[in-house]
Amino acid sequence: xxxxxxxxxxxxxxxxxxxxxxxxxxxxxxxxxxxxxxxxxxxxxxxxxxxxxxxxxxxxxxxxxxxxxxxxxxxxxxxxxxxxxxxxxxxxxxxxxxxxxxxxxxxxxxxxxxxxxxxxxxxxxxxxxxxxxxxxxxxxxxxxxxxxxxxxxxxxxxxxxxxxxxxxxxxxxxxxxxxxxxxxxxxxxxx
Numbered sequence: 697x698x699x700x701x702x703x704x705x706x707x708x709x710x711x712x713x714x715x716x717x718x719x720x721x722x723x724x725x726x727x728x729x730x731x732x733x734x735x736x737x738x739x740x741x742x743x744x745x746x747x748x749x750x751x752x753x754x755x756x757x758x759x760x761x762x763x764x765x766x767x768x769x770x771x772x773x774x775x776x777x778x779x780x781x782x783x784x785x786x787x788x789x790x791x792x793x794x795x796x797x798x799x800x801x802x803x804x805x806x807x808x809x810x811x812x813x814x815x816x817x818x819x820x821x822x823x824x825x826x827x828x829x830x831x832x833x834x835x836x837x838x839x840x841x842x843x844x845x846x847x848x849x850x851x852x853x854x855x856x857x858x859x860x861x862x863x864x865x866x867x868x869x870x871x872x873x874x875x876x877x878x879x880x881x882x883x884x885x886x887x
Contacts (some may be wrong), residue, residue, distance in 0.1 A: 699814040700744070700804065700832055702824050703736070704851050705839040705873075711848030712821055717748070719819065722841050724871040732869065734768045740776065742815040747782035749819030754790035779807070779815070781823055801830040808832065825854040835879050836861065842872030 705722035706712050713719050745753060756762050757773040778793040781800050788795040796803050804827060807815065817824055817833075827833050838851075861878040868874050 698808045698810065698812055699834040700808060700827070701814065701816045701835040701837060702833055703816055703818055703837040704824070705841050706851060707841055707843045707845045707848070709844045709846065710850050711845045712819070712851040714845045714848040717849070721843050721845065722839065724841065724873065726871045729869050729871050729873060741813045743773070743776050743778045744815050744817045744820070744823070745778065745780045746820035746823040747780060747785050750780040750782070750788070750790070753818070758790065800826050801832060804830070804832050821849055821851050821853060825852050828852060828855050828859055829857055831880065833880070835877065838876045838878065840874045840876060
């Protein structure tokens with residue numbers, strides 16, 4: 697069965713985007729962090745987005761600025777298969793993207809049963825919250841950033857049920873980021 701992972705950055709006060717939906721505060725670049733991001737991006741799989749994050753990613757990664765500024769990550773982002781969940785988007789024009797409309801949880805259950813590479817959600821707080829409630833996420837990779845935003849959106853905004861997690865590992869970076877790998881306790885996931 698395919699696994700579904702979330703990879704998101706959050707501030708010390710628990711927000712994954714600021715009051716204006718901006719996530720640039722999470723991009724503290726240095727050689728160590730850049731190497732980790734490039735290595736993580738080379739892992740393959742299927743990228744999963746909600747419409748808002750998809751629009752942001754599709755508006756950046758295919759551009760000359762992305763290809764020049766971070767060529768390794770840009771190449772992977774542009775070539776990997778992608779899924780965007782949206783009720784309003786009419787078509788997905790970014791290379792190698794599949795648009796799925798309809799029942800999010802049912803579609804993800806089906807995707808997890810199909811053969812293929814694992815999937816990773818980037819950003820996309822609204823689908824993270826919905827899939828957390830549906831117990832369909834197998835791992836949460838949370839980048840805790842050394843920033844306080846004072847307001848914004850939480851990654852789990854709208855979650856209705858408590859979810860107990862187990863810390864599997866962590867890694868600290870010189871730029872102040874700490875990556876935490878969590879898995880739901882065995883009795884809290886479903887397929």
